[in-house]
Amino acid sequence: GAVVSQHPSRVICKSGTSVKIECRSLDFQATTMFWYRQFPKQSLMLMATSNEGSKATYEQGVEKDKFLINHASLTLSTLTVTSAHPEDSSFYICSAIGEAGRGYGYTFGSGTRLTVV
């Protein structure tokens, strides 16, 4: 089945620094990837949609200059949290879908736990 790998699984960074999270589709080409954020005891909140080779589309209230998304290839999307602050600490999850998976839902990565200190 379709597998999405997310790296790193955990990261701790200092306030003011930037952190990059990678999301890779291992056995399929992902034309579309989604990034979610999840705070403790809350549901997943969609942050942005990225299509290979084009600019990401951000949900209302998500700062595009703070959460930089790059989807440069059909197997890799990255989320960079710039100038991170403690309130950015959260669980970040990506999901992907390719042509072959159309109609069969989205495959999710295992998530990245970001802690900003």
Added chain:
Amino acid sequence: DAKTTQPPSMDCAEGRAANLPCNHSTISGNEYVYWYRQIHSQGPQYIIHGLKNNETNEMASLIITEDRKSSTLILPHATLRDTAVYYCIVNTDSWGKFQFGAGTQVVVTP
């Protein structure tokens, strides 16, 4: 906004069937019903999906009412490892956004 309504929590005894309801009264004709679950601190895991017919796979069964305004996910023999938050999502089979509601926290007890 999420298009589904689920009870916030449900307890189930190990070995018994767990029946998880979901209301989606505004579902469109081309929208599927998807079920995912999320075990603590992991990414969501696909369970099953359907359009209007009942579906069954190795994990669960999905029963969709004839008017498609509600559905039930059935875990036939719940185990402790089925403890998770279960999400019911309606979406087209194209590139639409997956919007998560609050889900149902299922706790399976011995």
